[in-house]
Amino acid sequence: xxxxxxxxxxxxxxxxxxxxxxxxxxxxxxxxxxxxxxxxxxxxxxxxxxxxxxxxxxxxxxxxxxxxxxxxxxxxxxxxxxxxxxxxxxxxxxxxxxxxxxxxxxxxxxxxxxxxxxxxxxxxxxxxxxxxxxxxxxxxxxxxxxxxxxxxxxxxxxxxxxxxxxxxxxxxxxxxxxxxxxxxxxxxxxxxxxxxxxxxxxxxxxxxxxxxxxxxxxxxxxxxxxxxxxxxxxxxxxxxxxxxxxxxxxxxxxxxxxxxxxxxxxxxxxxxxxxxxxxxxxxxxxxxxxxxxxxxxxxxxxxxxxxxxxxxxxxxxxxx
Amino acid sequence: xxxxxxxxxxxxxxxxxxxxxxxxxxxxxxxxxxxxxxxxxxxxxxxxxxxxxxxxxxxxxxxxxxxxxxxxxxxxxxxxxxxxxxxxxxxxxxxxxxxxxxxxxxxxxxxxxxxxxxxxxxxxxxxxxxxxxxxxxxxxxxxxxxxxxxxxxxxxxxxxxxxxxxxxxxxxxxxxxxxxxxxxxxxxxxxxxxxxxxxxxxxxxxxxxxxxxxxxxxxxxxxxxxxxxxxxxxxxxxxxxxxxxxxxxxxxxxxxxxxxxxxxxxxxxxxxxxxxxxxxxxxxxxxxxxxxxxxxxxxxxxxxxxxxxxxxxxxxxxxxxxxxxxxxxxxxxxxxxxxxxxxxxxxxxxxxxxxxxxxxxxxxxxxxxxxxxxxxxxxx
Numbered sequence: 118x119x120x121x122x123x124x125x126x127x128x129x130x131x132x133x134x135x136x137x138x139x140x141x142x143x144x145x146x147x148x149x150x151x152x153x154x155x156x157x158x159x160x161x162x163x164x165x166x167x168x169x170x171x172x173x174x175x176x177x178x179x180x181x182x183x184x185x186x187x188x189x190x191x192x193x194x195x196x197x198x199x200x201x202x203x204x205x206x207x208x209x210x211x212x213x214x215x216x217x218x219x220x221x222x223x224x225x226x227x228x229x230x231x232x233x234x235x236x237x238x239x240x241x242x243x244x245x246x247x248x249x250x251x252x253x254x255x256x257x258x259x260x261x262x263x264x265x266x267x268x269x270x271x272x273x274x275x276x277x278x279x280x281x282x283x284x285x286x287x288x289x290x291x292x293x294x295x296x297x298x299x300x301x302x303x304x305x306x307x308x309x310x311x312x313x314x315x316x317x318x319x320x321x322x323x324x325x326x327x328x329x330x331x332x333x334x335x336x337x338x339x340x341x342x343x344x345x346x347x348x349x350x351x352x353x354x355x356x357x358x359x360x361x362x363x364x365x366x367x368x369x370x371x372x373x374x375x376x377x378x379x380x381x382x383x384x385x386x387x388x389x390x391x392x393x394x395x396x397x398x399x400x401x402x403x404x405x406x407x408x409x410x411x412x413x414x415x416x417x418x419x420x421x422x423x424x425x426x427x428x429x430x431x432x433x434x435x436x437x
Numbered sequence: 438x439x440x441x442x443x444x445x446x447x448x449x450x451x452x453x454x455x456x457x458x459x460x461x462x463x464x465x466x467x468x469x470x471x472x473x474x475x476x477x478x479x480x481x482x483x484x485x486x487x488x489x490x491x492x493x494x495x496x497x498x499x500x501x502x503x504x505x506x507x508x509x510x511x512x513x514x515x516x517x518x519x520x521x522x523x524x525x526x527x528x529x530x531x532x533x534x535x536x537x538x539x540x541x542x543x544x545x546x547x548x549x550x551x552x553x554x555x556x557x558x559x560x561x562x563x564x565x566x567x568x569x570x571x572x573x574x575x576x577x578x579x580x581x582x583x584x585x586x587x588x589x590x591x592x593x594x595x596x597x598x599x600x601x602x603x604x605x606x607x608x609x610x611x612x613x614x615x616x617x618x619x620x621x622x623x624x625x626x627x628x629x630x631x632x633x634x635x636x637x638x639x640x641x642x643x644x645x646x647x648x649x650x651x652x653x654x655x656x657x658x659x660x661x662x663x664x665x666x667x668x669x670x671x672x673x674x675x676x677x678x679x680x681x682x683x684x685x686x687x688x689x690x691x692x693x694x695x696x697x698x699x700x701x702x703x704x705x706x707x708x709x710x711x712x713x714x715x716x717x718x719x720x721x722x723x724x725x726x727x728x729x730x731x732x733x734x735x736x737x738x739x740x741x742x743x744x745x746x747x748x749x750x751x752x753x754x755x756x757x758x759x760x761x762x763x764x765x766x767x768x769x770x771x772x773x774x775x776x777x778x779x780x781x782x783x784x785x786x787x788x789x790x791x792x793x794x795x796x797x798x799x800x801x802x803x804x805x806x807x808x809x810x811x812x813x814x815x816x817x
Contacts, residue, residue: 137603163603169633174592174626178634181596181610184581187603189596201622208586209593216570216582219788253789277791305794352794 118266119289122152122228124297125270126190130160136274137182139166140175140192140228149194150230150289172202176227180209183223190274196231197240203248210279211254225279226270231259232323232373233420234287236413243410244323244374249281250350250383257350258304259283261325263293265348268301276304285323307354309361313343316367316433319358319384321347324371324421331426340430350380358384359391366397367433373420376404398435464699468663468675472707475683476744484682486750488533492681493745494759495529496738499549501763502558503712505770506548506565510716514774516567519546523711526681526737527643529553534688535611542581542594542612546643550613554580558766559773568778588618591627591640598631598638598695609695610638611688617648619662628703632669637695640703641688643678645710650723666703678706679737709735782808 129136138156140148144167147154156165168175172193179189193199199206206227214222233242249257258273258280260266266284273280302308310325311332318328325346332342345361347354362368368388370381385400403421411419475481481489503522509515521528524546532553535541543551551561556573563572564583571582584590594612601608618624619642631638642662646653659665666673672694676687684706691702709732713720720729745751786793786801793801 169626169629171626171629173589173623174595174630177589177592177623177627178596178599178630181593181598182600183596184575184593185597185600185604185608187600204586204589205592205623208589212570213582214790215788217575217788218569218571218784220571220574220576221582222791256790352790353796355795 118260118263118284118291119150119152121263121267121295122270122284123154123156125267125274126153126156127159128297129190129271129274130156130164133188135186135188136190137164137166137187138190138192139168139179141168141170141194143167143192148192150286152228152284153192172198172200173205176202176205176210176225179225180205180213180223183225184213184221188224188226188274190226190228193227193229195237195241196229196243196245199227199229199245206249206255206281207252211252214278215254222277223279224274224277226273226276226282227279228270228282228284230286230289231283232285232287233410233416234323234373236416238413239410242413242416244372244405246283246350246372246374247379249283250380254279255351256280256304257283258348259285259322259350260348261285261288261322261346263291264295264299264301267295267297268299269304269348272301272304280304283322287323288326291326302348305349305352305354307345307347307349307357309343309357310346311342311344313341313365315340315342315365316369316430317343317345317361317365318369318371318426319345319347319388320371321350322372324373327421327423328371328426331423331430334423335427335430338427338431342430353384353387355387355391358388362388362392362400363395366395368396369401369403369426369429369433371403371421371426373405375407376402377407379404398433401429401432403429464672464694466667466670466672468661468666468673468705471675473674473676473683473687474680475686476680476740481682481744482748484686488685489682489745489750490755492526492529492533492685493741493751493755494762495533495553496525496681496741497759498763498766499525499529499553500738501767502549502552502770505767506562507712507716509770509774515562515565517715517717518562518565519715520710520712521546521549523732523736524643524645524678524708525549526684526741527641527678527706527708530681530684530688531611531613531641534685534692535609536692538579538606538608539692540579540581540594540597540608540610542590542597542610543583544587544590544613544615544618545583545585546615547613548583551580551583554578556580559770562770562774566774566778568780569784588614588621588624588627591618591623592630594638594640595627595631595634595636595701598636599634602637607696608637609692610636611692612638612640614640614642615648616642616644616646616653616656616662617651618642619665620648620656628666628669628671628701631701632671635698635700637698638701639688639691639695640701642703642705643708644705645678645708647710647714647724649714649718652723661705663703663705669703671701671703674702674704676704676706678708679735679740681737681741708737711736
């Protein structure tokens with residue numbers, strides 16, 4: 118996946134001279150995850166800029182660049198490192214189109230490696246998507262496959278609206294063949310990764326492989342689970358989600374971020390409001406606990422695993 | 438006080454390789470000990486008479502604009518107005534120091550700078566009237582939206598200036614800030630980025646003494662706010678902010694330096710906010726009348742009038758002409774703002790995204806239905 122993201126950046130830089138990459142360590146080092154590897158060598162330091170270490174300054178500078186017609190792609194090194202830039206993101210990036218009645222759209226892509234499972238110490242594993250999804254004006258995109266990593270990043274950079282592009286860092290090393298020329302579903306569309314007849318697991322980003330594994334394991338218990346990959350949290354694909362839920366009548370939402378006030382709460386509420394008469398059981402959530410992200414030796418207790426998902430699936434045999 | 442002067446600093450060979458290359462532009466980093474003044478000095482007579490008369494005219498019109506806008510808040514016609522009364526010299530000089538292709542990044546108190554830039558005086562007040570967030574077209578006037586969060590517009594100025602320079606365009610960005618804004622992290626990050634990128638940007642801090650109620654002594658321990666430039670490796674300049682030709686001169690020099698590749702400058706203008714922070718503030722709780730009275734003596738409009746008369750550049754004709762223009766503007770403001778604005782509630786959904794999300798389409802339909810129902814009740 119890391120290679121696909123690198124290719125997406127390289128191809129976007131080649132395709133459009135307005136595209137500029139900036140962030141801490143994106144130059145000679147190629148980023149701590151090597152997502153920007155070789156870009157400064159190929160395109161020069163003006164197109165792939167090593168900035169001072171200051172996230173608000175990085176994003177604030179990108180805003181001014183976008184106001185002058187460029188398409189900045191910003192790297193925030195780790196999820197929690199983006200927090201100093203949240204004022205710029207919330208007060209300006211998300212709102213500039215609205216503040217100026219459409220005269221100053223900001224085509225900025227903010228790439229944020231997010232989530233746990235790589236043994237990072239504190240402040241390196243947060244899943245912060247709920248902050249971004251509850252901020253109007255931002256698109257929130259999170260790929261789970263190699264092909265989507267390429268396709269959705271190209272689409273995000275091409276978007277005239279700002280995109281928070283959440284990269285599941287524990288999937289960086291996932292390998293799969295992909296064809297850069299192959300079309301992928303656009304931003305805003307969910308994709309069924311596995312069909313099934315019993316219930317659907319609704320998930321995204323780092324939890325997709327876990328859900329696919331759980332669906333495989335559930336076969337032994339007689340459950341044939343569908344797995345739906347949201348791919349984009351904003352805009353949310355109500356249409357596809359509701360179609361699948363209505364046809365199966367049972368759904369579990371799975372993500373590793375904390376549950377209270379989380380994205381899963383929003384999804385469960387939406388599905389319940391729209392599909393109530395089709396439901397055979399309450400929409401359940403399997404999420405991380407409502408705790409600060411734990412130290413790496415304990416993170417496996419926090420992250421939803423196959424067993425916790427299967428427990429939820431068992432509870433779908435609802436009897437009122 | 439002893440302060441390091443970079444002119445006497447010699448790099449230690451071998452220390453931090455790559456970081457010791459001397460900067461090509463040896464402009465002194467520290468400001469002069471006392472602020473630059475032009476009014477009351479022989480320098481004044483070297484200035485272009487047309488520029489001085491233009492500054493006077495804009496000061497008079499700007500003063501009236503501040504008064505009328507303040508009155509409109511008392512009548513409930515503006516939601517809020519942070520007056521720049523007493524700071525008009527900074528505002529008009531800021532706009533006049535820029536070329537048409539340059540960009541202005543104002544804060545919420547800089548409406549007058551925006552107007553002086555050529556934005557329609559009524560459109561400049563749209564935000565403060567409460568009808569919409571930004572009433573003017575930022576691209577048409579190269580003027581960013583009035584910025585309410587403190588100092589967050591400063592990095593935008595840096596980024597825009599950087600992008601313009603990458604494109605080979607001789608564009609300078611001017612960011613306007615207050616003394617309180619210099620305490621914000623974004624101020625620091627903007628100055629640092631500007632210096633590292635050698636961006637053609639100028640920062641003007643209008644030090645008006647108070648961040649709402651907090652005096653400068655509780656805001657910063659630096660000898661002057663202009664001193665803050667030294668740590669970033671950029672020049673700091675201190676100017677009398679109530680001396681319009683002085684502010685114009687210092688800013689013009691900084692803008693030209695930026696335009697010709699000399700990099701950013703931090704200018705501190707010493708001025709005073711003679712009115713309260715906004716109409717919602719009670720300034721008597723944190724400052725006494727004698728202080729305000731002293732600054733009223735050092736009023737930018739009075740100073741300009743006195744000194745231009747002394748050198749024979751101000752005649753009764755210009756006084757009358759400026760006063761008439763000011764009254765005409767005030768009359769236009771009253772006429773426009775005493776009428777109720779036409780507002781379209783559906784505009785709330787128009788500019789959230791380039792294309793509304795499915796969720797916003799649903800909500801727009803909901804509001805549309807609510808409006809139709811209301812209309813049905815009012816006009817059955």
